[in-house]
Amino acid sequence: MGEDQGQFWDRVAERYAARPLKDPAAYEEMLVEVGGWLQPGDRVLEIGCGTGSTAVRLGGTVERWLGTDFSAEMVRIAQAKEAPEGVSFMQASAETEHDEAPFDAICAFHILHLLPDAPATLAALRRQLVPGGLLISKTWCLRDFNPLMRMIFPILRARGYMPEIRQIRARELRAMLTDAGFVLQGERHFGTHRHSRFIVARRAE
Structure with missing residues (x-):
C-alpha cells in the first residue's frame, strides 16, 4: 500500500520548504x-x-487567518515562522469542520486536485462559510495537459516523487464548484502555468 497524503508531505516537507519558487513574479501577482x-x-x-x-504574507491584512494542513511536518515548519498577529496553524484534514466557523473566506491553493473526495470536502467548506462568503482556489487541472506529459505522472507517483493526484479538466473543476453550491466570480492563471486555474467562487445564498 502506498503512502497517504499526510505521509508523503511529511517526508518531503523539509525539501519542499527549501525549494525556491519557480516563478516568483507569478506568486507575487497571485498574492495581490x-x-x-x-x-x-x-x-x-x-x-x-x-x-x-x-x-x-497575507494574514496581517485580515482579522484572523487559520492555516491547516494534513501534514504534521508542514505545520511544524509553518509554526516556526514569524507570523503576523491573528495567524495560527494546526494539523487538520481539508474536510475538518472548525469551531471557529463561519469564515468570510476559505483559501484552497493547490489542494483540490489532491483530495480523495473533493465534492464532499467542498460541501464541508461551504457549510463553514458565511452566506456570500468566498472560496478562493488554485488548482492544477492535469487532465488538460498534453497526453504525453500525463504519461509521466504515474511513473513519478510509483517512484515516490508525486502524491496521489486526481486528474481533472478545468471544465470539470468549474462544474464541481457549481454543483457544491458556489457561484463562480472570476477565473484566471498566473505566469506561464495556464493549467493552474485560479478561481474565486461565492457561496450561494
Missing part, C-alpha cells in the same frame, strides 16, 4: 489578486497551507 478579494475584518481559513508562506 487574493488580497484584492479580502477585507480587513475577514476571518479566513486556509486548507492545505503547506509551510505557511501565503498565510504569513
Whole structure:
C-alpha cells in the first residue's frame, strides 16, 4: 500500500520548504489578486497551507487567518515562522469542520486536485462559510495537459516523487464548484502555468 497524503508531505516537507519558487513574479501577482478579494475584518481559513508562506504574507491584512494542513511536518515548519498577529496553524484534514466557523473566506491553493473526495470536502467548506462568503482556489487541472506529459505522472507517483493526484479538466473543476453550491466570480492563471486555474467562487445564498 502506498503512502497517504499526510505521509508523503511529511517526508518531503523539509525539501519542499527549501525549494525556491519557480516563478516568483507569478506568486507575487497571485498574492495581490487574493488580497484584492479580502477585507480587513475577514476571518479566513486556509486548507492545505503547506509551510505557511501565503498565510504569513497575507494574514496581517485580515482579522484572523487559520492555516491547516494534513501534514504534521508542514505545520511544524509553518509554526516556526514569524507570523503576523491573528495567524495560527494546526494539523487538520481539508474536510475538518472548525469551531471557529463561519469564515468570510476559505483559501484552497493547490489542494483540490489532491483530495480523495473533493465534492464532499467542498460541501464541508461551504457549510463553514458565511452566506456570500468566498472560496478562493488554485488548482492544477492535469487532465488538460498534453497526453504525453500525463504519461509521466504515474511513473513519478510509483517512484515516490508525486502524491496521489486526481486528474481533472478545468471544465470539470468549474462544474464541481457549481454543483457544491458556489457561484463562480472570476477565473484566471498566473505566469506561464495556464493549467493552474485560479478561481474565486461565492457561496450561494
